[in-house]
Amino acid sequence: MNNRHTTEIATLGEFGLIDRLTSRLAKRNTSTLMSAGDDAAVIDLGNDVLLLTTDMLTEGIDFDLSYFPLKHLGYKAIIRGVNDILAMNARPEQVVVALGISAKISVEALDELYEGMERACEELGIDIVGGDTTASMNGLVITVTATGRAKKGDVVYRSGAKEHDLICITSNLGAAYMGLHLLEREKRVLKDVENPEPKFAGHEYLLERYLKPRARVNVLDALREEGIHPTSMIDLSDGLASDLRQICRSSKCGARIYLERIPIARQTTELAEEMHIDPVIAALNGGEDHELLFTVPLDKQEAIMRLGLVDVIGHITREESGVILVTPDGEGIALKAQAFDR
């Protein structure tokens, strides 16, 4: 745009871009309780708070329409948006949807997208209350902005993890990542084939995990019923390594997680080995799991095990201990995340 010195965004590192952009933001309204720095913003409503979060998906980066059915895409866009509300331990209520529509998108295609969005909203009891449509020169763009509500004391931030807390996740990891890799492989292999027949048999689980992630409302309900209040929580979107580091960074703590305790589905391991991908890398850095990562006090260990809904993969330590993955032979490896954190 000009001849001045310019910096590529990738050079800012894992949390650099967000930090740089948000550091300049002023707070002018007393109702603004929490700005950037968590899954959602927190706005004062008196006894309750309003949660607000926005999530953009762009064609070619976040989805590929050559294999992503529009109905699933609509469904996933809502789940992604809403997951950030759930990760604050709040009830999602309304969403607004902005669409950038490229010329190749037909009315029928938009119908399918909306059908998927409405399906997700129906399951979660939320309303699409508005939107915006504009043309897009190059590819579909979807921004879902979600609101939710919670009692002030019920909100769970990223910043509340304490030493000795247990680290929990709501499902096995890396499956969505392998589903994506499978779709990409079949697209590549069948590029010039006239009547392509992608080989998906036996991999339905992985495809579903990528194309149709589930919101874990049931886990949050169960925790509430058992009187277990998480001390910190985050939506697993960037991968366990990055998201656990987010919690540790916000909570000023360290963590030890144990490799043999990280659940990886059989289907994930099998396809990963077939494709010469380390299943542990898929689980740690794959991203798009859209499960919940949270911490609970140590004295809730029995109660949390009894639920049968989550896996405990480690515990919180002091900040100076770092964020460590412990291998089966007891070695500790410092966890790093990818450089450019989308």
Added chain:
Amino acid sequence: MNNRHTTEIATLGEFGLIDRLTSRLAKRNTSTLMSAGDDAAVIDLGNDVLLLTTDMLTEGIDFDLSYFPLKHLGYKAIIRGVNDILAMNARPEQVVVALGISAKISVEALDELYEGMERACEELGIDIVGGDTTASMNGLVITVTATGRAKKGDVVYRSGAKEHDLICITSNLGAAYMGLHLLEREKRVLKDVENPEPKFAGHEYLLERYLKPRARVNVLDALREEGIHPTSMIDLSDGLASDLRQICRSSKCGARIYLERIPIARQTTELAEEMHIDPVIAALNGGEDHELLFTVPLDKQEAIMRLGLVDVIGHITREESGVILVTPDGEGIALKAQAFDR
């Protein structure tokens, strides 16, 4: 995407796409007072309501980075988002910003964009409380989602206009449209010139109206102080013809506006004539004015004139009379809007 019959979006007509997409939306939360169909959604907070609106801008459609300074773009993105809150007669409070960032955007460019956004937020006393960044294959995308708050009884909908109400606007029209045309002309003319020197002298007003629209908070404040409660209101984004038709459609009424009462700035008329554009078309269909169009009861005529802040351009009629532009010689022309209403 497949071989089924597909329909181009443009064939759906002025309000067709929005109607089609929103007709399927269910309402599941009692807190959802008003969904699609107005400038913003209305969510119940008890005595107050929350307003929520989202607005997407895509590069190449809504802005051209070859002449749109990023600082202005950031400013305008916020004003556009917030205007929909103002058009509900509410106080904007928080916004979240989602960005799709193309490879050519540097960190410094994003700094400028944010500087403009913060400038607008500072002027309006609002907070940027969160956001999302993703990569974009093709051009910058900006989605601003804004919240606002109002007492339940203060909210002004599009649907409240009554026969005999006066139709008011907050500034002259068509200037932003001519500013855009000027920028496009200079870009075209100087396409292959080595050291381009665009001829903007004398047209600063038009450029400013396009690049840096103003939020008319002062008008809303003045109306409140004078005890004038608008019966209907809309943000003038698609052009007077289209937006007036929106009010008439929602309010089930007609309208008569008088050509000689529609304010058009001298600068707008001069450039329009130079460029062989009908200034009336610029004012009626140009769009992007980002002024407020609203109606007030007839008995507020004196009070509204006394304000000196708005122009009265006509009055509301019965639905069967249609939406009519009256020319200086008394002829009535039915107002139509463009086919594809973004």
